[in-house]
Amino acid sequence: MKDLLAKFENKRPEIVFEWKDSETEAEGWVVINSLRGGAAGGGTRMRKGLDKREVESLAKTMEVKFTVSGPAIGGAKSGINFDPADPRKQGVLERWYRVVFPLLKNYYGTGGDLNVDEIHEVIPITEEYGLWHPQEGIVNGHYHATEPQKINKLGQLRQGVSKVLEDVNYSPSLARKYTVADMITGYGVAKAVCHYYEIWGGNLKGKRAIIQGWGNVGAAAAYYLASEGAKVVGIIDRAGGLINPAGFSTDEINDLFLNRHGNTLTADNLLSFEEVNQRIWDLEAEIFIPAAASRLVTRDQVERMKANGLEVISCGANVPFQDPEIFFGATGEFADQHVSVIPDFVANCGMARVFAYLMEQDVEITDEAIFSDISRTIKTALEKTHDRNPQKTEIAKTSFEIALGQLL
Numbered sequence: 001m002k003d004l005l006a007k008f009e010n011k012r013p014e015i016v017f018e019w020k021d022s023e024t025e026a027e028g029w030v031v032i033n034s035l036r037g038g039a040a041g042g043g044t045r046m047r048k049g050l051d052k053r054e055v056e057s058l059a060k061t062m063e064v065k066f067t068v069s070g071p072a073i074g075g076a077k078s079g080i081n082f083d084p085a086d087p088r089k090q091g092v093l094e095r096w097y098r099v100v101f102p103l104l105k106n107y108y109g110t111g112g113d114l115n116v117d118e119i120h121e122v123i124p125i126t127e128e129y130g131l132w133h134p135q136e137g138i139v140n141g142h143y144h145a146t147e148p149q150k151i152n153k154l155g156q157l158r159q160g161v162s163k164v165l166e167d168v169n170y171s172p173s174l175a176r177k178y179t180v181a182d183m184i185t186g187y188g189v190a191k192a193v194c195h196y197y198e199i200w201g202g203n204l205k206g207k208r209a210i211i212q213g214w215g216n217v218g219a220a221a222a223y224y225l226a227s228e229g230a231k232v233v234g235i236i237d238r239a240g241g242l243i244n245p246a247g248f249s250t251d252e253i254n255d256l257f258l259n260r261h262g263n264t265l266t267a268d269n270l271l272s273f274e275e276v277n278q279r280i281w282d283l284e285a286e287i288f289i290p291a292a293a294s295r296l297v298t299r300d301q302v303e304r305m306k307a308n309g310l311e312v313i314s315c316g317a318n319v320p321f322q323d324p325e326i327f328f329g330a331t332g333e334f335a336d337q338h339v340s341v342i343p344d345f346v347a348n349c350g351m352a353r354v355f356a357y358l359m360e361q362d363v364e365i366t367d368e369a370i371f372s373d374i375s376r377t378i379k380t381a382l383e384k385t386h387d388r389n390p391q392k393t394e395i396a397k398t399s400f401e402i403a404l405g406q407l408l
Contacts, residue, residue: 026082034074039141042076043113055079065345069352084115107141167367186220188350205229208285213292215263237265241276291316315344
C-alpha cells in the first residue's frame with residue numbers, strides 16, 4: 001500500500017494554474033491532478049499562508065474521494081493565499097473566478113471549502129460571469145451532456161445544493177433555513193460512525209464523543225451524533241471549548257449549534273483554548289471527530305485518547321493528522337494501527353456525493369432522498385472495507401488500498 005501511495009503522491013499533476021492578483025497581495029492556484037474521465041472537481045479554499053503544495057495535496061485527496069463518492073473523474077482544488085477576514089475578500093474572489101472561468105466552463109467543477117461559502121460566494125459570483133453552476137465543467141467535460149441533459153443536470157444542481165431543509169429529521173431548526181450544503185458533510189461524518197458500529201459491531205447509543213472544530217462540519221456532526229444517542233463530552237475550537245464528562249444533552253448541543261457566531265463556538269461558560277487543550281485529550285471517550293483545519297492531530301493526543309477508551313476516529317477534516325505526507329504519515333499510521341480510523345475520503349465525502357447524485361438524470365430532490373443517498377454511499381464504502389478487512393484496525397489502510405486499486 002505504501003508503494004502505491006508513494007507512486008500516487010509523487011505523480012506530477014496534469015495541470016497547475018497559477019495566479020497573482022493585480023490589486024492585492026493575494027495569490028492562487030488551481031491544481032488538477034488528472035482529467036480522469038474528462039474532468040476534475042474540487043472546492044475553493046482561502047487562508048493566509050496557503051501554498052501550492054497544500055493545494056496539490058488536496059487535489060490528490062479529492063481524486064481518492066471520487067472513488068467513493070463518484071463520478072469517476074480526476075481530483076482538483078483551488079487555493080487562494082489571502083486573509084479571509086480582510087474586507088477586500090469579495091474583490092479577490094471576483095477577480096479569481098473571472099480568470100479561472102474558462103476552466104470552470106469546460107472541465108473543472110468547484111464549490112465552497114475552508115473560508116469560502118458555496119451558496120453566498122461561489123455561486124453568485126460565477127453565475128454573474130455566465131456559469132449556470134460551478135459544477136458545469138464536469139457536466140460538459142465528463143458527461144458530454146446533450147442540451148436537454150445539461151439543462152436537467154444543472155437545474156438539479158442549482159436546486160439541490162441550495163435547497164433549504166424542510167425535514168425535522170435533518171435540520172436543527174426549520175426556522176433558520178439551513179441548506180443541504182450547510183449540513184451534509186457533518187451528517188456524513190456522523191453517519192460514518194453509525195455505520196462503523198453497525199458493520200464492525202457495537203452500539204452507538206451512549207458512546208462518548210470529542211469534537212475538534214465547531215464549524216459546519218464539526219457542529220453538524222455533533223448535532224447528528226447527539227440525535228443518534230451519543231454523548232458529546234468535549235468540544236475544542238480555536239476560540240476555546242467546553243467539557244462535560246457526563247455529556248451534553250441533545251438540547252444543549254442543539255443550542256450550541258444554533259448559537260454559533262459564524263463558525264465559532266460561543267457559550268457563557270466557554271473555557272480558554274489553553275485549558276481545554278490541556279484537559280480534553282484525557283477525557284473518557286470512544287469517538288473522536290477531527291473537524292477543524294488539516295494536520296492538527298498529534299500522536300500524543302491520539303495516545304492519550306486511546307488510553308481513555310478511544311474506539312473510532314471519523315475524519316471530518318481533510319488530512320487531520322500532523323504529518324508532512326499527503327495521505328498517510330507516521331501519526332496517521334499509528335492511529336490506524338491502534339484504533340478504527342475512518343479516512344477523510346470516506347467520512348467527509350458528503351458534499352462531493354451530493355454533486356454526483358444531482359448530476360444523475362432525473363433524481364428525486366428531497367431531504368430524505370439526498371441524505372439517504374449519502375448514508376448509503378458511506379455504508380457501501382465501509383462494507384467493502386470490512387469485506388477485505390474485518391479487523392477493527394487498519395481500516396484506513398484497507399480503504400486506501402481499495403481506492404488506489406481504481407486509480408493506478
